[in-house]
Amino acid sequence: MVNNIILGQYMPTGSAIHRASPKIKIISLFLLTFSVFMVKEQYLYFYLLALSIFILKIAKLKINFLLKGLKPLIFLFVLTFLLNVLFAEGDKILYEWGIFKITQEGLIQGFNFFMRVSLLVIFATLLTLTTSPVELSDGIEECLRPLKIVKFPVHEFALMMTIALRFIPTLVIEVDKIKRAQQARGANFNDSNLINRAKSFIPILIPLFITSFKRADELAIAMESRCYMGGEGRTKFRHRKDGFFDYFMLALVLASIYPVVCNYLINFHK
Amino acid sequence: MNSKKKLISINNVNFIYNEGLPTECQALSGVNFELYSSEITSLIGHTGSGKSTLVQLLNGQRSPASGEIKWHMDGVCDQKGAVIKQKLCTAIGMVFQYPEDQVFEETVYDDIAFGPRQLAKSDGEIEATVLKSADLMGISRDLMKRSPFELSGGTLRKVAIAGVLAMKPQALVLDEPMAGLDPVSCDALAKLLLELRENLDISIVMVSHNLEYAAALSDRIYCMKDGRIELSGTPREVFSNIEKLDELKIGFLPAASLARSLKCSGIKFELNPINAAELVRGIIKHYGK
Amino acid sequence: MIEFINVNFRYANDEGEPYILKNINLKIEKGELLGVVGANGSGKSTLAKLLNCLLIPTNGHVLVAGLDTSLEENLWLIRKKVGFVFQNPENQIVGTIVENDVAFAPENLGLPEEEIEKRVSYALEATKLLERRNFMTANLSGGQKQRLAIAGVLAMKPDILVLDEPTAMLDALGRKSIIDLILKIKNELGITVVLITHFMENTLLCDRIVCLDDGAAGFIGQPHDFFMHQNDLIVKYNLKQPFAYEVLNSLSAQGFKFSEMDYKAAAAQSKLAEIIIRAGENEFKKKADIY
Numbered sequence: 001m002v003n004n005i006i007l008g009q010y011m012p013t014g015s016a017i018h019r020a021s022p023k024i025k026i027i028s029l030f031l032l033t034f035s036v037f038m039v040k041e042q043y044l045y046f047y048l049l050a051l052s053i054f055i056l057k058i059a060k061l062k063i064n065f066l067l068k069g070l071k072p073l074i075f076l077f078v079l080t081f082l083l084n085v086l087f088a089e090g091d092k093i094l095y096e097w098g099i100f101k102i103t104q105e106g107l108i109q110g111f112n113f114f115m116r117v118s119l120l121v122i123f124a125t126l127l128t129l130t131t132s133p134v135e136l137s138d139g140i141e142e143c144l145r146p147l148k149i150v151k152f153p154v155h156e157f158a159l160m161m162t163i164a165l166r167f168i169p170t171l172v173i174e175v176d177k178i179k180r181a182q183q184a185r186g187a188n189f190n191d192s193n194l195i196n197r198a199k200s201f202i203p204i205l206i207p208l209f210i211t212s213f214k215r216a217d218e219l220a221i222a223m224e225s226r227c228y229m230g231g232e233g234r235t236k237f238r239h240r241k242d243g244f245f246d247y248f249m250l251a252l253v254l255a256s257i258y259p260v261v262c263n264y265l266i267n268f269h270k
Numbered sequence: 271m272n273s274k275k276k277l278i279s280i281n282n283v284n285f286i287y288n289e290g291l292p293t294e295c296q297a298l299s300g301v302n303f304e305l306y307s308s309e310i311t312s313l314i315g316h317t318g319s320g321k322s323t324l325v326q327l328l329n330g331q332r333s334p335a336s337g338e339i340k341w342h343m344d345g346v347c348d349q350k351g352a353v354i355k356q357k358l359c360t361a362i363g364m365v366f367q368y369p370e371d372q373v374f375e376e377t378v379y380d381d382i383a384f385g386p387r388q389l390a391k392s393d394g395e396i397e398a399t400v401l402k403s404a405d406l407m408g409i410s411r412d413l414m415k416r417s418p419f420e421l422s423g424g425t426l427r428k429v430a431i432a433g434v435l436a437m438k439p440q441a442l443v444l445d446e447p448m449a450g451l452d453p454v455s456c457d458a459l460a461k462l463l464l465e466l467r468e469n470l471d472i473s474i475v476m477v478s479h480n481l482e483y484a485a486a487l488s489d490r491i492y493c494m495k496d497g498r499i500e501l502s503g504t505p506r507e508v509f510s511n512i513e514k515l516d517e518l519k520i521g522f523l524p525a526a527s528l529a530r531s532l533k534c535s536g537i538k539f540e541l542n543p544i545n546a547a548e549l550v551r552g553i554i555k556h557y558g559k
Numbered sequence: 560m561i562e563f564i565n566v567n568f569r570y571a572n573d574e575g576e577p578y579i580l581k582n583i584n585l586k587i588e589k590g591e592l593l594g595v596v597g598a599n600g601s602g603k604s605t606l607a608k609l610l611n612c613l614l615i616p617t618n619g620h621v622l623v624a625g626l627d628t629s630l631e632e633n634l635w636l637i638r639k640k641v642g643f644v645f646q647n648p649e650n651q652i653v654g655t656i657v658e659n660d661v662a663f664a665p666e667n668l669g670l671p672e673e674e675i676e677k678r679v680s681y682a683l684e685a686t687k688l689l690e691r692r693n694f695m696t697a698n699l700s701g702g703q704k705q706r707l708a709i710a711g712v713l714a715m716k717p718d719i720l721v722l723d724e725p726t727a728m729l730d731a732l733g734r735k736s737i738i739d740l741i742l743k744i745k746n747e748l749g750i751t752v753v754l755i756t757h758f759m760e761n762t763l764l765c766d767r768i769v770c771l772d773d774g775a776a777g778f779i780g781q782p783h784d785f786f787m788h789q790n791d792l793i794v795k796y797n798l799k800q801p802f803a804y805e806v807l808n809s810l811s812a813q814g815f816k817f818s819e820m821d822y823k824a825a826a827a828q829s830k831l832a833e834i835i836i837r838a839g840e841n842e843f844k845k846k847a848d849i850y
Contacts, residue, residue, distance in 0.1 A: 134655050166655045169697035174371070181372035184364040185433060186388030203384065206374035210419065218650035225611055225643040226664040226711060227635060233669040237662035237679065316732070317700075422599075450728045452599045452757045453799045479730045521731055524802040524828065531832035537839075546802060550809040557839050 009068070009125065010132045013060040017130045021246040022139025025131055028253040032123045035257035036116055040267040042108075044260050045115040051256055052122045059130050066125055073121060077114055084110035137161040138240070155231030163219070171208070178207050276342050277441055277473050278305040278328060283337030285323055285497075297323040298334070298497045305441060310467055310474045312484040314520060315494035321477050324494070325443055328475070330358040343440045360389070363439030367446045369430035370423060378404075378421075378429050379414040385437040403432040406469065408462055424455030428462070435466075441473040442466070448480050460487055481523055485509055485544045493520055510542035525549045560751050561587040561610065561719065566619035568605055579605045581774040583619070587753065589718075592745045594762045594782070595755045597771030598796035603755045606771070607723045610753065611641040624718060639668065642712030646724040648704035657699070657707060658683065658692040664715045682710040685748065686740060702733025706740060713744070720744060721753045726761075738764065760801045763826040772796070783822040803831050810835065815842055 012018060017025070032048070039045055056066060085106045095102040131139065141158035148154050179189070182203040191197045285298040298320050305311060305328070313321045326332045327339055330353055341347060346357045366372070375381035382403055386396045404414060407428040413421070418429055427447075434442065447463070448456045460483055467474060478484055484491055485505040493501040493508060495518045501508055509515070509526040516522070525543045529552070533539065537556045543549040568580040579602045587593050595603050608614040609621050615629045624640055626633040645651055654660030661682050665675040683689045686706040691699070699707060705725055712720065722741065726734040742764060745752045754761060762768050762782045770778040770785060770792055777792050778785055786793070786804035793800060800808065803825040807817055815838045824830045 134659070162655065163653060166653060166696065169695070170649060177366060178372055181364070181366045181369065182384075184359065184366075185372075185385040185437060186360060187384075188388070203372075203374050207372055210374075211371055215650050218645065218647060219653070221613065222643075222645055222651040222708075223653060223663075225613065225638060227638050227667040227715065228663075229635065229667060234666050235669050235671065235675065237659060237666055237672065237675045239672060317730075446730075452727075453759075454599060454797045457797075481731075528802075528806070528828070528831060532835065535832060535836050537836070546805045546809065550806060550813070553810065553835060553839065554813050557842060 009065065009128050011061060011065060011129050012132070015058060015060045015130070016245075017055065017059040017249075020130075020249050021240060021242045022131050022135040023142040024242060024246045024250050025127055026136075026139045026143050028250065029123055029127050031253055031257055033120060035260040036119045036123070038260050038264040039112075039116075040264050042111065042115075044263060045112075045119065047259065048119050049115075049122075052119065052126060055126055059126070061129055065129055066122055070118065070121055070125075073117070077117060080117070081110045081114050084113050133165050134162075137165060153231075155234070159231075167215075171212070174211065175204060175208060178204050274306040274308050275471075276304060277307055278303075278342065279338075279340050280304070280324075280327065280334075281338045281340075283327065283334040283339060285320075285327065285332065286335050287323075289335065296497055298327075301337070301497075301499055303492065303499065305473050305475065306490075307440070307471050307473050308467060309489040310463065310476065310487050312488040312491045313475065313477045313494065314479065314481070314484055314491060316479075316519070318496075319494040320497040321494055322445075323497075325364075325445070325475070325477060328441075328443065329362040329364060330355055360437045361440045363434040363437055363442045365431055365434050365442065365444040365447065367449055369434075370426035373418045373426060373430055373433070376417060377415055378409065378418050381418055381429060382433045382436050385433055389437070399436050399438065400432075403435040406435055406462075406466060407432040408458075424451055424458065427451070427455075427459070439472060441475065443475040443477070445477045446479070447476060448478065448483055456483070463487055481509070481521055482545075485523055493518055495520075505544050506542050509544050560589040560591075560624060561585075561753075562620075562622040563609075564620045564622070566609065566616045566621060568602075568609065568614065568617050572617060578617075579774055580609075580616075580771075583776050585769060585776060585779060587751060589751055590745070590749050591766045592741070592752045592754065592764060594765035594768035595753065595771065596757070596759065596762060596768055596798065597777075598798070599757070601771040601796070602774045603771055604723050606769075607643070607721050607753065607755050610719070610721050611643050612637050613643075639715055640717050641719045641721060642709075642715055642717035644705070644708050644712055644720070644722045644725050646727050648701055648708055648728065651708040651711070652696050652704060655695060655697075656692075657688060657694050657696055660696055660707060661710045661714050664711055668715065678714045678716065682713040685713055685744070686710040700733065701729045702736045705729060705733065705737055709737075709740060709744075713748075717750065719751045719753065721755075723755045724757065725754075726756070726758065734758070759799050763801055763803070770796075770798075781823075783819070783826065787819065787822050801826075803828060806831070806835070810838070815839065 036048060039048070052066075053063070056063065085102055087101070087106075093101055093103050094107070128136070137158060140161065141154060144152065144154045144157065183189070187200060187203055189197070189200050191200060280301060280303040283298055283301045284296070286294060286296050288294045301320070301324065303324065313324065315321045323332065327334060341353055341358065341361075343361050346361050347353050373381050375384060379400060382400045383396050386399045391399070404411075409425070409428055409432060413425070418426055421429065431444075431447075447459060451459065463474060463476075464487060466472065476484065476487070488505050491502065491505055491508045492499050493515070500518055501511060501514050509523045512522055512526060512530055523544055525545050525548065529539055529543050529549055532553070537553060539552040540555065541548065541552070543552050563583045563585040566580060566583040567578055569576045569578045583606070595606055597603050605614060609616060609628065610623060612628045612634050621628040623637050626637050628637060652660050653663050658679050661679045662675050665678050670678070679692075680689070683692055686709055688703065688706055688710055691703070696704065696707065709720075709725075720741075725741075726737050729737065738761065741752060741754065744750050754765065756762070762785075765782055767780060768778070768782050768785055769776055770789070772778070772792060772795070778789050783804075786800055786808070790808070792798070799805075804822070807822065807825055811817055815835075817834065817838055821834045821838070825834055
């Protein structure tokens with residue numbers, strides 16, 4: 001069987017960004033997200049959009065992949081855009097019809113909202129396109145490490161993520177198998193009646209829960225048999241150490257959001 | 271002995287996955303297959319041999335790229351002869367691997383009744399069907415009120431199969447029915463399958479790697495490799511063909527293989543043995559005891 | 560290497576609770592391949608779990624390399640020495656990628672990175688998974704997953720390997736690969752192996768077998784000895800004889816004579832035909848002489 005990528009949208013191209021430290025990439029995502037919310041003048045949205053395309057190109061990816069990530073959210077975008085446009089309060093009324101008011105403020109608000117959500121999704125998608133699920137979970141663990149001081153269970157959290165990732169393909173196959181088995185017994189998962197449709201999932205959920213609990217039990221015993229004693233004293237295989245290049249990349253990200261931050265500070269009182 | 275009726279015939283069927291795409295692959299080539307009632311048929315082959323695809327054709331899940339598949343079962347086709355998918359679904363009972371994983375109701379009775387209830391039968395009819403299926407699988411009445419999750423693996427598997435039998439299928443397809451069971455439970459299940467063949471008019475199809483049980487239970491065996499049926503016939507015919515089995519890398523029955531070695535040293539067998547008992551009988555006969 | 564001294568075990572120390580294991584006395588030698596057989600529910604898995612402190616004896620002692628399993632301070636020392644492989648390959652794998660999963664045990668032991676790297680390579684090589692080291696574990700076949708489980712345990716460099724029905728959920732190809740691997744581990748790595756199995760064919764590889772009879776050690780000895788002389792236990796527990804012995808015992812019942820050497824040699828199926836022919840000729844000749 002081909003070693004294919006099942007989870008997320010990870011597209012390995014071997015670019016510099018793919019090879020960069022997951023921790024730095026996650027921090028970069030936060031910085032870019034932060035900057036999205038700091039935009040005060042609309043043209044900066046386009047600046048950030050251009051920035052995202054620039055990053056996409058360095059990652060040697062095609063614009064298709066980004067668009068694929070946005071596709072499922074189109075309905076949400078359009079809906080919230082319309083809600084903003086049609087119901088927002090404002091002075092400069094451009095068009096009125098019954099309870100619907102299209103104001104200039106409303107249009108601007110709708111546009112802002114649309115751009116913000118799009119950019120957030122784009123930046124998040126860039127992360128998942130360039131970072132494998134395993135790297136992501138390692139990166140999240142690294143980012144949370146400082147929280148150990150406040151007794152946050154960083155190791156347990158990371159282990160939970162690893163095990164969840166590991167079992168997702170298994171669970172997908174299992175759900176499919178149980179679904180087909182119940183269908184073979186006449187179960188109908190396409191009932192038009194919503195209540196019946198909800199009920200129809202019981203023959204899938206119960207067996208799934210039961211096998212999952214059994215699985216968890218067996219896995220725990222197997223882990224203990226392999227000397228799992230908790231997070232204390234554990235070392236890491238292939239511990240990725242951040243290098244000059246990673247910090248350089250972080251510096252570049254900071255530099256690229258500088259215009260947005262400056263603009264925000266300048267326009268702070270408006 | 272029940273009279274045999276042809277239930278499904280498959281003629282020169284081809285099936286291609288992902289036709290036209292770079293991942294295109296020929297899953298079935300020129301397959302001829304017939305299913306009869308009151309018979310146990312075994313499908314043997316490794317992963318990728320095409321067995322699962324063939325099963326998916328049998329229950330209408332997939333359609334062949336070319337060739338013909340005809341269902342001769344009651345109530346499955348409309349007046350024009352086209353097959354009705356929903357009816358086919360219940361006419362061919364599918365028991366997947368580790369069927370005990372699909373059990374979910376609070377009591378054994380309720381779980382077996384799940385299928386009949388989906389068919390919206392009356393309570394009286396449901397009860398009769400459930401009890402009959404339970405009897406067929408050797409499930410005692412006092413187990414009916416218990417939670418299925420208290421039962422052992424072998425018993426739970428019987429409950430799962432009873433649940434499929436309760437749909438009154440005309441054919442029963444079991445995917446690796448012996449998988450994961452201890453030898454005693456395997457023998458018990460084998461016995462039950464033989465009884466099903468005697469008591470009901472259904473056709474039983476076993477998809478399995480287990481050559482011993484295929485030899486012991488089947489009326490007909492089909493060996494598949496790379497999408498083709500390479501060898502078929504009665505167990506005796508199939509397992510005596512050691513060269514072909516070796517070529518297909520399917521493995522061999524120890525009895526057949528030993529008989530071969532003994533034949534080379536001069537022992538004559540009337541019948542090609544396919545189990546230890548036949549082998550021993552053959553040896554003793556040869557030495558004139 | 561391992562000693563069971565007057566071991567009794569039941570799950571709760573209540574009046575009515577039945578004993579699963581009764582008065583087990585057993586010594587397992589270093590480098591031995593010991594098979595544990597018996598009816599379903601006879602206590603085979605329970606016996607296995609006493610070896611790595613998953614269970615502690617109710618009475619008596621289990622000593623692993625001299626360490627008493629009932630002493631808490633020995634727990635992790637023993638777990639490091641005893642690798643345990645379970646029946647379901649799926650539920651033993653922790654990592655998403657093959658080599659990360661194998662590294663799990665060395666990480667738990669707090670070994671330095673270079674040592675972990677060495678052990679991962681060693682374990683993957685022993686289990687023939689080296690080319691698949693970067694594969695996703697979800698994409699492995701059943702037999703490969705079980706090999707991975709064994710690799711994960713070999714990475715601890717254990718002295719003992721306990722396998723509880725390791726092939727029960729595998730197909731014929733998978734079963735063969737695991738059995739070959741077990742033999743390799745025993746012969747090349749010198750690890751003591753305890754194999755719990757209901758496939759009687761597997762007993763033919765073992766140096767000795769233990770047959771549990773209602774919780775007690777009904778028979779401890781060599782496999783050929785068991786199949787030659789312990790028919791009552793075999794019948795009582797509906798144990799299937801390996802094919803070779805089924806044939807020899809049936810012929811024996813009809814008057815064919817086989818020696819102990821014959822039974823020992825029969826384990827290698829290739830010799831079986833010879834043995835039968837020889838015995839048959841003797842009988843035939845005897846009959847011919849009489850006439």
